[in-house]
Amino acid sequence: MSRPTVADAPGVMRTEGWADYALLDSGDGRKLERYGSYTVVRPEPQCLWAPQKPHLWAKADAVFDPAAATDDEDAGRWRFQGRHEEAWPLAWRDVRFLGRFTAFRHLAFFPEQAANWAFLDEAVRRAGQDGSQPKVLNLFGYTGVATLAMAAAGAQVTHVDASKKAVAMARENAELSKLAERPIRWIVEDARRYVQREVRRGSKYDGIILDPPKYGRGPDGQVWRLFEDLPELARLCGELLSENASFLILNAYAERISGAALSGLLAEVLQDRGGRIDWGELALVEDGAERQIGMSFYARWSQGGAP
Ligand SMILES: C[S@@+](CC[C@H](N)C(=O)[O-])C[C@H]1O[C@@H](n2cnc3c(N)ncnc32)[C@H](O)[C@@H]1O
Structure with missing residues (x-):
């Protein structure tokens, strides 16, 4: 087959907020967001501008205070105003999940990923239009919102x-979403080791998403380094795609990665798959403002009925 067509300019996949999430304001190196009924302030060095709604900030329920000099650049602690729950229910379309104040500045899911969830939802529904149940893989799946979005759309999902x-x-979120009875395989495993084994077994998937961290560890201490290890993992993922596969999405948050870099890698590993490659960044769009904050980078190969 032919080479994929690679988009010649980056795209922005915008998340505009929904009932349980909003980017309320941003500026002075921070962002003010709402997660259900909680408003929170988190550091965001990219916000080089001034806040437009200064009156909202003082009422925030929680403010993240980054730790001075630690190994993990995202580490720190929350300071609360008043009472708060340890976990509270949130929803995106039919998926329910718990928000939590983690020590790594996020709330146990990444709201900008809603743009990917919407793509996955539609891609799975289209792939299943012929009555089949698409088989998909979510690597580095964390608390599982992407897994549950695909399961809700009718996929058979492997979450690693x-x-x-x-x-x-993630399993608790599946219960909460009333999706626990759906065909989801939950696997605690090093992503690379799992994929190597699947390639040896000759397994195939109709769609794959992976959102690897810059640095991580497998359950047996296997070290994961994005820049060193992604090329081989992406190549193996290419081998796992079925003949009629409809998507392969790479997402990354690391500094010094870019959508262009991820698309170059995808174009190489999928050089005879046809289809198209879109790439760019995922952005959060501020409520009632033109401003947006670029959060992560993506490259996405899609084919056939994919949106
Ligand atoms: C950035 S989060 C992924 C976010 C997720 N895609 C989402 O949207 O919620 C990184 C995840 O990778 C996992 N991880 C780190 N190293 C890993 C490895 N070697 N194999 C599998 N998972 C790993 C972590 O446990 C963590 O849950």
């Missing part, structure tokens, strides 16, 4: 994450 705790939270 190295962390037992993350998989336990």
